[in-house]
Amino acid sequence: MSLIICRFNTFPLLTYLSILPDANKNATINALVGAAFGAAGQRCMALSTLVLVGEAKEWLPEIVKKAKKLNVNGGFEEGADLGPVISPQSKERIEYLIQSGVDEGATLLLDGRGYKPEKYPNGNFVSFLESDIWFLAGSC
DSSP, rough: OOOEEESSSSSSSOOOOEETTOOOOHHHHHHHHHHHHHGOOOOSSOOEEEEEEEEGGGGGHHHHHHTOOOBBBBSSSOOBBOOOOOOHHHHHHHHHHHHHHHHHOOSOOOOOOOOOOOOOOOOOOOOSSSSHHHHHHOOO
């Protein structure tokens, strides 16, 4: 059986979600977007790792499409889904870890580094989530 493992944030692999092919697709994708991206991925229970099993791996393009629709802006701005990370140091660490994943062979599906909302060009923003979606494919 094949599987795909996706990393969503830079916490040390605390929270995993395994999705099996018989899961309700729409409900599961909606729930995982909130779990992975809520609070800019900076809460201790943020989804850090997603394991897509079997045919569920084909959902990845839809997960990416849903993540791309998130509105990253000032946290109190109307319609904002995600706000900034907590400090310039956090932003630097996140961007370093994203690059480390790429350097180690991960495929980066979304890259929010360098994102600057028009109203907050000097903010601590990393678009989409704490660490962008990257994945490693494998089989078991």
